[in-house]
């Protein structure tokens with residue numbers, strides 16, 4: 001194994017996907033605790049008042065006095081180098097959240113045991129699933145009353161259409177779980193009761209299911225229930241198959257409590273063992289680039305302005321896809337068509353921002369960006385020029401009609417809208433027969449509309465008239481005959497628009513309206529993203 005292959009084999013880069021309040025911040029903090037990056041975790045207090053104002057990780061930073069960034073966290077565990085990507089939630093939810101998933105090799109889906117699969121989890125799951133990303137499930141908050149584990153497993157399978165394989169099964173009764181049974185190792189792990197409220201690593205005892213001491217510790221009733229559950233899972237459930245996990249068809253499932261640390265370590269260890277190392281990436285020409293290709297390559301997946309209010313900095317985050325990164329190296333910026341020296345690279349260890357000396361596939365580096373990069377840009381070696389495939393388009397859910405307040409500012413307005421669309425901040429559509437004096441703008445998160453208004457005013461000197469439209473669903477449409485689309489039936493409460501490539505898209509209020517239209521137009525295919533649609 002070459003040095004590069006060795007570094008790759010030890011790297012894990014993943015994102016945690018969840019609905020707000022499922023416990024993502026708490027779990028992240030506990031992973032840092034187990035990774036030794038912080039020594040004392042505490043329940044995050046007094047965060048409610050301003051929890052929507054800042055990103056979750058900034059909050060950890062404030063509360064703990066440690067410096068992290070809202071984009072990526074890195075720590076070491078048992079010889080692994082772990083990169084956790086933040087997927088902004090709450091009000092920050094936007095295309096950024098989805099794009100982060102492009103930089104990940106796997107995802108951890110965090111589910112609140114009392115609430116099950118929630119809307120934001122579903123959306124994020126869908127993006128991962130479409131990319132065939134391996135997804136690991138952690139059912140959280142087992143320290144308090146929740147739904148039955150079988151029920152939750154069933155819900156995941158029915159609602160998300162993915163099979164689940166519980167690796168750890170909780171032992172005990174609802175609200176009083178005492179340990180987990182590892183179905184692969186066939187081993188029981190019982191957790192101590194401790195008084196640290198999860199601020200320290202939780203001690204546990206492991207043993208064989210047939211060990212009399214373990215049997216006694218579990219108690220007769222719990223033991224009998226556990227055997228019944230194991231039998232049922234073995235009989236009725238799926239077989240464990242890592243190839244299906246890698247293909248995103250089977251989700252390994254774990255149970256625990258990020259708050260008390262119950263089940264956290266067994267999850268982390270199994271996850272590191274089973275999750276994929278940095279994976280090959282697709283190029284625009286259809287070729288596949290392997291991470292152990294010696295030539296350096298990376299793509300920009302996120303650009304963050306003003307990370308540090310003290311200096312107005314803009315940082316571009318790149319995910320390394322192949323080769324070795326060395327500080328000060330010069331790389332070819334494909335979209336700019338020139339060489340760039342990566343002079344001040346930064347990496348984000350849990351403790352602090354550090355200057356990077358070297359980095360490997362799977363690692364994320366932030367570099368100060370004077371405004372030359374856009375999302376999706378490729379960086380590579382000069383002698384081996386490549387380009388990664390385009391970033392996917394994500395289904396917008398919020399729509400607004402925008403036009404300039406002052407018609408004399410139409411030129412600035414148009415320029416601003418088109419540039420922001422190129423940056424990937426918004427998607428633009430237009431209606432036929434309306435001319436270019438107004439656009440329909442589609443975004444993923446409502447904050448993006450505010451950002452749009454602000455940036456147009458400040459950067460392009462164009463004020464907007466912005467009317468939010470009552471639609472939440474967009475579908476690209478495709479039919480053999482263009483007439484079938486132009487005369488689409490049942491669209492009384494919706495709108496037919498065209499994207500920038502003149503591909504037709506229908507906007508409707510909700511799924512119910514969509515089904516109404518689906519039934520009335522059997523010759524039309526509807527897709528969430530523009531895969532089959534063609535210009536008409």
Ligand code: G4P
Nearest residue numbers: 020021022023024025026043044045140141144257258259
């Ligand atoms: P998020 O980042 O996914 O939005 O969730 P976060 O970690 O902030 O957790 C949301 C709430 O759920 C917090 O409570 C947190 O303490 C609680 N929580 C997280 N994990 C667990 C768990 O395993 N068990 C239990 N019982 N609660 C958990 P809060 O009341 O909003 O804040 P606080 O009063 O605890 O600070």
